[in-house]
Amino acid sequence: MKILISNDDGISSAGIYALAQELKKIGDVTVVAPLTEQSAVGHAITMKLPLRVKKHYINNEFFGYAVDGTPADCTKMGVRNILQMNPDIVVSGINHGSNTATNTIYSGTVSAAREAAIMDIPALAISVASHDVTDFTLAAQIAARFCMLVKEKGLTRGTLLNINVPDKPKEEIKGILLTKQGKSKWDDIYEKRVDPYGKDYYWLTGTLVPLDTSMEYDECAVKNDYVAVTPIHFDLTDHETYDKMHSWNIPDLSL
Amino acid sequence: MKILISNDDGISSAGIYALAQELKKIGDVTVVAPLTEQSAVGHAITMKLPLRVKKHYINNEFFGYAVDGTPADCTKMGVRNILQMNPDIVVSGINHGSNTATNTIYSGTVSAAREAAIMDIPALAISVASHDVTDFTLAAQIAARFCMLVKEKGLTRGTLLNINVPDKPKEEIKGILLTKQGKSKWDDIYEKRVDPYGKDYYWLTGTLVPLDTSMEYDECAVKNDYVAVTPIHFDLTDHETYDKMHSWNIPDLSL
Numbered sequence: 001m002k003i004l005i006s007n008d009d010g011i012s013s014a015g016i017y018a019l020a021q022e023l024k025k026i027g028d029v030t031v032v033a034p035l036t037e038q039s040a041v042g043h044a045i046t047m048k049l050p051l052r053v054k055k056h057y058i059n060n061e062f063f064g065y066a067v068d069g070t071p072a073d074c075t076k077m078g079v080r081n082i083l084q085m086n087p088d089i090v091v092s093g094i095n096h097g098s099n100t101a102t103n104t105i106y107s108g109t110v111s112a113a114r115e116a117a118i119m120d121i122p123a124l125a126i127s128v129a130s131h132d133v134t135d136f137t138l139a140a141q142i143a144a145r146f147c148m149l150v151k152e153k154g155l156t157r158g159t160l161l162n163i164n165v166p167d168k169p170k171e172e173i174k175g176i177l178l179t180k181q182g183k184s185k186w187d188d189i190y191e192k193r194v195d196p197y198g199k200d201y202y203w204l205t206g207t208l209v210p211l212d213t214s215m216e217y218d219e220c221a222v223k224n225d226y227v228a229v230t231p232i233h234f235d236l237t238d239h240e241t242y243d244k245m246h247s248w249n250i251p252d253l254s255l
Numbered sequence: 256m257k258i259l260i261s262n263d264d265g266i267s268s269a270g271i272y273a274l275a276q277e278l279k280k281i282g283d284v285t286v287v288a289p290l291t292e293q294s295a296v297g298h299a300i301t302m303k304l305p306l307r308v309k310k311h312y313i314n315n316e317f318f319g320y321a322v323d324g325t326p327a328d329c330t331k332m333g334v335r336n337i338l339q340m341n342p343d344i345v346v347s348g349i350n351h352g353s354n355t356a357t358n359t360i361y362s363g364t365v366s367a368a369r370e371a372a373i374m375d376i377p378a379l380a381i382s383v384a385s386h387d388v389t390d391f392t393l394a395a396q397i398a399a400r401f402c403m404l405v406k407e408k409g410l411t412r413g414t415l416l417n418i419n420v421p422d423k424p425k426e427e428i429k430g431i432l433l434t435k436q437g438k439s440k441w442d443d444i445y446e447k448r449v450d451p452y453g454k455d456y457y458w459l460t461g462t463l464v465p466l467d468t469s470m471e472y473d474e475c476a477v478k479n480d481y482v483a484v485t486p487i488h489f490d491l492t493d494h495e496t497y498d499k500m501h502s503w504n505i506p507d508l509s510l
């Protein structure tokens with residue numbers, strides 16, 4: 001099993017190391033990850049600037065490739081120029097912090113996996129719901145488990161699995177659930193501050209307000225100590241609204 | 256009608272000027288746009304760095320606000336700190352270049368509008384299918400028309416309209432169609448080059464291969480001289496695969 005690994009926390013993060021160590025047990029692993037942290041970059045891709053690739057010695061144990069770009073760049077570069085072939089699966093993570101509900105949109109971790117889905121390669125994104133994770137072992141094992149499951153069952157073309165693991169000891173986790181992307185709202189504001197030269201600057205601050213109360217949704221499941229597995233895709237069409245909008249009679253509009 | 260305008264080409268682009276001039280006829284316009292071009296940034300949001308906001312005199316005619324961030328940052332900053340209230344609609348564009356099919360994912364133009372949808376504000380993204388647009392008049396008029404239509408008919412919460420206009424004279428455009436996000440594939444590679452110091456660098460290059468042949472899809476409609484109007488949302492859940500994946504019996508998996 002050929003596995004390409006990326007992330008958004010950067011090639012030196014503890015999460016990608018734990019993931020690579022675990023996935024080496026089930027396949028041939030190549031790590032291609034951002035040189036520096038790329039959180040909340042969304043699905044950015046670098047076109048106006050060139051990229052550089054450097055071999056990077058991870059934890060003095062094995063080589064990976066560091067790219068001075070975004071997570072999606074890393075997937076593309078990994079597949080097109082480093083592997084020069086499609087791997088069997090692309091796994092992105094393990095992220096420090098959950099990527100559930102609305103945060104799925106902003107997530108660099110998800111975008112590295114989604115870039116693979118766009119390229120018709122099965123993919124997983126895996127995150128632990130804490131910014132101060134102490135142990136990635138369980139999440140790494142879950143990633144390996146789902147690599148095997150995807151291999152066995154197959155995944156719809158263009159679909160990826162977005163997996164979120166609570167930051168709890170194994171014995172406190174209640175199980176694994178199939179979920180949907182939850183609804184949430186950022187109650188945010190830019191805090192105004194003044195720099196040492198008397199000029200204003202603004203810093204984003206706020207809290208995520210979850211809007212779901214059912215375990216059917218990723219955010220709620222993770223909050224209640226379940227591992228959440230959400231199949232996502234890149235067809236953004238709102239099919240329900242599309243059906244409703246036939247009543248707008250758009251083709252009858254004159255220019 | 257209170258209208259917030261943003262884009263990804265930057266506050267000095269011809270597209271945003273044309274859009275603002277036209278929308279002033281139907282409402283009270285505020286422009287909050289990136290200081291510099293932000294194409295293909297996807298739905299990036301700035302959290303690790305502060306933002307600065309500067310009043311910017313557009314074409315020596317009116318003031319807007321330039322933010323040294325991404326399109327999504329501009330929407331958030333515009334709503335939260337500049338307007339300090341929800342506008343009736345957020346309009347993003349007019350983009351130089353189409354944002355159809357897979358490109359919808361990478362688009363900064365779409366992300367500015369999607370950020371509004373996340374904030375429960377109706378939104379439009381509007382693009383002209385050429386990087387060398389000579390006349391934005393028609394696209395600006397179409398944006399104004401759809402602002403009025405959205406006001407009249409309403410839009411599902413969390414949905415935005417992604418509008419793409421062919422770069423053709425009005426008389427050559429065949430009409431307006433309600434469409435879905437098309438399928439396409441980037442046939443791409445990083446071209447390897449060598450810098451003046453003998454070091455390798457890589458530049459993304461490639462062509463978009465459309466995979467649809469029906470006018471039901473945005474890319475195909477625009478290629479065939481129709482204006483394409485696609486309702487999109489930010490629920491990335493692949494509901495079809497979700498239903499199928501019940502057969503994986505995920506809750507029965509042991510940890």
